[in-house]
Amino acid sequence: MNLLVLTDPFGQPSYGPRVRYFCDYLTRHGHHVEVVTERFQPIIFDHAYPITEIDIYSGKWDWAIKSAWSLLTDWKNRYFSRKVRQYAVEKTYDLIFCTTFSTFPLRAALEVAKEKNLPLLVDIRDLDEQVPNAQYQSHRNWWARPFRKWYRAVNIRRRNVVLRQANAITTVSPWHVDFLKQFHHNVHLIYNGYDPEQFYFEGKRSERFLVSYIGKIYEFQHPDSLFQLLRSMPGVELNLHTPTENPIAITEVGEEIRRSSIMIVLTDPSAKGMMTTKFYEALGCEKPILCYPSDNGTLADVIEQTHAGIASGDFEEILRFVAEKQNEWKKNGFTHQQVENKDFFSREKQAHQLEDIMRQL
Numbered sequence: 001m002n003l004l005v006l007t008d009p010f011g012q013p014s015y016g017p018r019v020r021y022f023c024d025y026l027t028r029h030g031h032h033v034e035v036v037t038e039r040f041q042p043i044i045f046d047h048a049y050p051i052t053e054i055d056i057y058s059g060k061w062d063w064a065i066k067s068a069w070s071l072l073t074d075w076k077n078r079y080f081s082r083k084v085r086q087y088a089v090e091k092t093y094d095l096i097f098c099t100t101f102s103t104f105p106l107r108a109a110l111e112v113a114k115e116k117n118l119p120l121l122v123d124i125r126d127l128d129e130q131v132p133n134a135q136y137q138s139h140r141n142w143w144a145r146p147f148r149k150w151y152r153a154v155n156i157r158r159r160n161v162v163l164r165q166a167n168a169i170t171t172v173s174p175w176h177v178d179f180l181k182q183f184h185h186n187v188h189l190i191y192n193g194y195d196p197e198q199f200y201f202e203g204k205r206s207e208r209f210l211v212s213y214i215g216k217i218y219e220f221q222h223p224d225s226l227f228q229l230l231r232s233m234p235g236v237e238l239n240l241h242t243p244t245e246n247p248i249a250i251t252e253v254g255e256e257i258r259r260s261s262i263m264i265v266l267t268d269p270s271a272k273g274m275m276t277t278k279f280y281e282a283l284g285c286e287k288p289i290l291c292y293p294s295d296n297g298t299l300a301d302v303i304e305q306t307h308a309g310i311a312s313g314d315f316e317e318i319l320r321f322v323a324e325k326q327n328e329w330k331k332n333g334f335t336h337q338q339v340e341n342k343d344f345f346s347r348e349k350q351a352h353q354l355e356d357i358m359r360q361l
Contacts, residue, residue: 001094001358002032004112006084006105009040010051014250017277017347018125019099021195023049025351034091036084038104054083071154074107081108088112095358099123103155106162119167119361123354124159125192127176128152130272131220167361170354173298175273190353191302192277193345198254199284205333209326211290212239212260214253215278221266226292229315233322257285261335262309262325265291267299275299280345283308288325288337290318306339 003026007019023033027049039053056076057063070076084105096118098109106122113120160183163169168186171177180187211230217223230238239260241248248256257263263282267274275298282289283306293313294300300311310321325335343349 002092003034003358004088004091004093004096005033005035006096006098006109006112007035007037008100008102008104009038009053010043011041012250014277015043015045016099017195018123018192020045020047021193021347022099022123022351022354023047025348026355029351029355031355036087038080052087054080056080071151074158077104077107077158080105081111084108084112085115088116093118095361096120097123097358099125101126102128103159103162106159110162110165120165121168121170121358121361122163122166123170123190124163124176124180125172127179127273128156128159129179130175130274131218132270168357170357173273173275175298179273188353188357190350191345192275192280193347193350194277194280194284196284196346196348199257199281200254201286201336202258203332203334203336204258206259206261206329208237209235209329210237210239210260211262211264211322212241212256213264213266214241214248214256215266215276217242217266220268220270222268223264223266223292225315226264226318229318230322233319235326236322253281254285257282257287260287261329262288262290262322265289265299267291267295267311268293269296271295273298275302279303279308283339283342283345286337286339286342288321288335290321292318306341308337308339 005019005023007016010016023035027033033049035049035051037051037053039055043051056079057066066075093116096109096113098106098120100106109120109122163180163183166184168188169180169184170188170190171180172192174189177187177189227238230236240246241256263278265276265279279289279299289303289309291299291303291309291311294311303309303311310317312318328335
């Protein structure tokens with residue numbers, strides 16, 4: 001197949017792993033993949049498929065003016081769509097694939113698909129409705145906070161226009177599937193996952209019992225009590241890597257997980273269907289997962305089904321779990337969680353799922 005892939009911009013540190021690995025494996029499977037996106041940050045990861053970046057902003061003031069105008073008129077999506085249509089005018093494709101965490105670049109994908117009379121497959125990773133008060137997708141800047149509800153409503157309206165006209169939708173959790181079925185009957189589940197070439201088990205001995213967290217901490221997550229508990233435990237070292245505190249290169253994440261004894265995954269019952277990539281990476285490395293608190297939903301269910309660890313807000317249960325793993329570490333020098341069915345969440349396997357859906361279209 002000849003595939004045109006439109007995606008939101010690649011940003012550090014992970015550079016959009018879902019779309020990256022989809023494209024990597026689709027290319028390895030013999031498909032011709034072309035990616036078009038917004039120019040954002042320098043792309044330094046290796047890729048065997050062409051990536052075309054389109055300039056939209058020329059500076060901070062230009063960004064501020066165009067962003068405000070885009071809220072009112074959808075200027076950014078209109079501009080990107082025009083540029084993509086010019087790029088694709090003499091090219092031949094079998095399908096348009098658009099993957100996004102929000103609304104950009106859904107408009108461009110729909111307009112190109114209509115212009116070329118091609119099927120449109122939309123992959124949507126996050127929804128404004130999955131967390132309270134648009135905390136997950138809105139800007140954290142103080143001046144943007146009063147506009148969250150308006151920003152959220154505009155995004156949802158523009159997103160739904162495209163979703164209703166797509167040929168099929170893929171998304172990341174059972175909650176997302178159920179929610180999106182109100183807009184489209186043809187919705188498929190492809191979980192987020194892990195790259196088996198980076199995230200694998202190795203019995204790596206460590207001189208320290210590390211309980212690690214890697215990733216962002218969002219406003220609806222409240223880990224302070226957990227962190228305080230872990231710091232109070234003898235022999236336990238809390239190992240935090242966030243974008244602002246002790247950041248870690250994406251290429252080093254697998255090794256950091258393998259030398260850790262327990263991996264923390266943060267969530268909250270108010271967040272629906274949110275299954276962070278760090279859960280899958282710990283699963284791939286077969287490290288015990290401490291999910292705090294339980295989301296009482298999809299993530300807790302998958303942790304139980306795979307025997308990956310515990311999802312709990314009960315400190316007594318957490319203390320028992322940590323003590324059990326600490327005893328295992330003292331005995332072996334490392335911990336190993338005997339997970340089940342982890343290959344189901346391999347990005348290589350998920351690329352085959354995506355191929356099957358594309359062939360049907």
